[in-house]
Amino acid sequence: MGPNQAPFFPIRIFKISLYYSVFFYLFFLLFNTSFTIMGVDVGDFLKQYLGAFFGVYLTTTAKVFAVSLFIHTSLFTLVHLGFSFWNRSVVKWYFLVGSVLLIECFALFQSMIMFPQIYGEFFFFRYPSFAPFLYFLTDTISPMVPNFVLGILVFLLLILLARHVYLHKNKESFFAILHVLVLGFVHAHGLYLIGLLYFVFVISQGKHYENVHIKTYGLLLIFLLFLYVLPSFWMGISSLLYSEVKGKPPIFILSADSLRYDKIGAKINGQSITPNIDLFTKDSFVFHDHHTTIPRTFPSWADTLTGKYSMEHKIRDMFPSPEEKQRIGSTSFPTLQQILKKIGYDHFAIGSFAADIFPRANFGFDEVYAPNFNARIMTVQRTTETQILILPFLVGSWFSGEKYLEELDGLSTWGDGTRLLKRFDSLVNERGKSPYSITYFSSVIHFPYTPAYPHYKRFTNPQYYGKYKYLKFVDPTDASLPNQEEISQIRSLFDSAVYAFDQEFGEMVGYLKTKGIYDEAIIILTADHGEALYEDIHGQGHGEHLRGESVTHVPLMIKFPKSSKFESVPSIEKNFDGITSSIDLVPTLLDYFEIPSQLEYPGKSLLTILGQKDWREDRFVYSETGIWFSDVGNHFFQKQRIPYPNILSLHQVVPEEDYQIMITDPIYRETIAFSKHRSIQNSNYKLIYIPTREGVRFELYDRMRDPLNKNNLYPNHPMASKMRETLYKTVVKWENASLAGEYLIPSSLSDINEN
Known part of the structure; x- marks a missing residue:
């Protein structure tokens, strides 16, 4: 020395x-x-x-x-x-x-x-x-x-x-x-x-x-x-700056990626996998037939928060071009957050890896506590994952430390909601009952289905020892079907992840009650899309097809303040069975706050049907597929679709956009839009439009009798022509599309004049 x-x-x-x-x-x-x-x-x-x-x-x-x-x-x-x-x-x-x-x-x-x-x-x-x-x-x-x-x-x-x-x-x-x-x-x-x-x-x-x-x-x-x-x-000091404003309650949009409607209240061995959400249903209006417009995260949230279809605002996949991104938050497509900002609201987004869409477009949040997604951040993640001796300190599994590398918030395998709940509690503690909104987006249910200890053991088979013991690896090029033991394990992991989110939800609701905020808050529970889990030939995942109920049918529950007129509706009358869409949220809240708008919205205010069981008219809702990541495989939708290259060939890393991963070629973008499968459905039937190289194929299914969509009723069913006409009218109106025979020709972004 x-x-x-x-x-x-x-x-x-x-x-x-x-x-x-x-x-x-x-x-x-x-x-x-x-x-x-x-x-x-x-x-x-x-x-x-x-x-x-x-x-x-x-x-x-x-x-x-x-x-x-x-x-x-x-x-x-x-x-x-x-x-x-x-x-x-x-x-x-x-x-x-x-x-x-x-x-x-x-x-x-x-x-x-x-x-x-x-x-x-x-x-x-x-x-x-x-x-x-x-x-x-x-x-x-x-x-x-x-x-x-x-x-x-x-x-x-x-x-x-x-x-x-x-x-x-x-x-x-x-x-x-x-x-x-x-x-x-x-x-x-x-x-x-x-x-x-x-x-x-x-x-x-x-x-x-x-x-x-x-x-x-x-x-x-x-x-x-x-x-x-x-x-x-x-x-404590900053919380003194914010105070309650009459008629402007806190708004909490609590959501989970891939949360299927049928998992709410589902029981395993007599135990509900969503006990906290079950309790919440007693205080809220429940919309039992609610559907997302597109089962991919970025476009789904863009639709939900603008109240507009993706075919209109052009965010139609996970990798929008700079021109498409800039349309979100524009004068033609203001978000719910931007609209409420004008009446005094502040807005916050909290989420894990799937919430990386929020920093990538102008959704109108004042603060975003969520990871970004670009090639630079992916490189940090892949490099850090190699260093297994320091990973425990970086993910905070022992003695804090999860703030070293914010890029690790985007790890798809880090399904722990603890750090998200800390951010949620901190914001609620600071903002109290003042006008603000929190959009909370959990990714624990998104594949690879990664609930933390002890939840990954909750419903899984302790005797199973295989590659799906802790998570479901996803290979979009692999069309092979797991065996029954593996399928059971994958579904059990998914159920365990649902339970893990339910615990997060219970923590948040419990904290709101502790702070005296719950009663007068607007609380919305929903999801961006569902998930196929090997039902029939549907495979596993979301966004590739529209068959069955699992990928578009998601929960929607809304709890209004106790002081509002809607709380006078008896609990038994708070269950709505008519079909609803994710584009209904914006017109509903604009109606609640009595905010006039010069824009025409395709959705409907749900305030008009509170206390009813169904719509007076026959309502139809629209959905479309996302982008196909792979161009190979023996999946049924791969045999039907119009082919284009896989995602690794389609996209570019754009240094000028902070190394964002984007699909910038306009020809590819138009091909992706042209190739999409589209659907229109009401409470009883679903029609699917499928463009192929040989022509347009239509599939019509009875949703009540055939929920897995096995028996195609097209063209002989009486509803076939009406639903086909409704689908065409919807797309022509909101996308400004044209027809070439039976094919729908999407409008090009270059043909649209932005106001």
């Missing part, structure tokens, strides 16, 4: 940490990197962008390594601190390395038990021979066991620190206290760059801490403790 090195933090410790970080970073980068995403090899795709994207990749690598270096260095300094308090002699490097590795392994075990889905690719694609170890952990060990071990280590460090302070009360002791507090603060807030600068400062100062007056240490200690309580203190 040099003469100017701090005894607790010699340069030797930082060197060991640097070597350790570099070794494991490169080791996992070499042996744990995969170019497979949901079963699709994107290696060739990445090569196309290697030249233009190389600088971004280097930046990403540096960022992930910096986080890794801070975490490892923090652990090494804390371990060395503990050894120094216990025994003042120099600790061998291998004791330090072994201790840090042991701590990280316990954290990894705890994380694997909490979130086995995050490590699914490692155990089932890259190193499947290690899968039995994961089975052993999740089957036999509670996460409390590694938690307890890690907690004991932290407790011992604090005891040793307290003992040293009590015995010595010197500057060395106070410096150690400040060090622990600084690392804790940086870790809790994910400020790894500040943490690295702090380490540089510690190294450069050496033993100069002895020159600092003892009172200065006291002031620094008070300042650090103040920083710890500052967020709560600031929240």
Whole structure:
């Protein structure tokens, strides 16, 4: 140890940490990197962008390594601190390395038990021979066991620190206290760059801490403790800025990706998988035949929040072009949030990976607490996933830390709603009963169906040991049908994910009740689309076809304030059986707030039928398919569809749009629109329009007698011609489409004049 090195933090410790970080970073980068995403090899795709994207990749690598270096260095300094308090002699490097590795392994075990889905690719694609170890952990060990071990280590460090302070009360002791507090603060807030600068400062100062007056240490200690309580203190102060406004209640749109209507109240072994939602139905109007306009997330939310069809505003898939994106929030397509903003509302969006659509267009939110989606962020995710020793600290499975890399919010395998609920509670606590809205969008039910511990065990078979034990990997090119045991496991995972969202929903409703907000709030429960789970030949997923009830039929429940006139409706009369559409939400809320609009909406205000059982007229609602990601497979819809290239060939990474992934070629966009399957349905029948290379095919199904849509009644059924005419009229009106024989020819974006 040099003469100017701090005894607790010699340069030797930082060197060991640097070597350790570099070794494991490169080791996992070499042996744990995969170019497979949901079963699709994107290696060739990445090569196309290697030249233009190389600088971004280097930046990403540096960022992930910096986080890794801070975490490892923090652990090494804390371990060395503990050894120094216990025994003042120099600790061998291998004791330090072994201790840090042991701590990280316990954290990894705890994380694997909490979130086995995050490590699914490692155990089932890259190193499947290690899968039995994961089975052993999740089957036999509670996460409390590694938690307890890690907690004991932290407790011992604090005891040793307290003992040293009590015995010595010197500057060395106070410096150690400040060090622990600084690392804790940086870790809790994910400020790894500040943490690295702090380490540089510690190294450069050496033993100069002895020159600092003892009172200065006291002031620094008070300042650090103040920083710890500052967020709560600031929240309390800022909450005083917002107050209740009569007639403008808080609005909560609580939703889950892929939540099917038929899962609400469904029972397994006599137990409902949605107990909290079941209770909510007693306080709300329930619309039992509610349908989404398009079973893909981005266009579905665009339709819901603008009250307009995707065929009109042109967000028709997950990868809109810049010109199409800009139409959302324009004068022709204002969102619900923008409209309510004019009467004093603020708006917030909270969500996990599927909520990445909210930052990608102008939906009118004041703050979006959701991940973005672009090639740069995907690179951060793929690079970080390789580093399994630091993943437990990054996903906050132990001792916080989930704020290091905001890009990890977009991990499809991180199905934990805890961090979302924290954000929800924080906003509610700050805003209280003032005019604001929160759109909460959970992704836990979206494939790959990843509920966290203990929910992934809720309804699954404990004796099942296969690749779907913890999640359902998705390969859009694979049309093979799993066996019955696998299908049962996949459905059980889905049900477990539904239960996990129900718990999130219960937490939110419970918090609103605790804060005295629930009674006078508007609360809406819905979903962007449903999910096919191997019913008949329908396969698994959403957006590829319109057969059956599972992909468009979603929940809709609305609870109005107790003081509103609608709450006088008896509970028995709050169930509406007529068909409704996701485009009904905007006109309903505009009607509630008595906001006039110059725009014509295709949806209807639901206020006019509250207390009734059905529409007085025969109502029809429209839906269409999303984009087909793959152009191969033996699926029934692949045999029917007009082909175009797969998604890896269609889209481009656009650096000017923050490396957004977009389909920019107008010919491809028009082909996608032309090829879509479309449907019109009422309470009893569904007609599906299917353009093929051989001509247009129509399918007509009896929804009541044939919910799986097996028996095509077209063209001989009396409803066939009426529904076909209604479909054509709807598309011609709202898309400004034209007819070429039986084919619908979509309007081009270039033909539309934006106001």
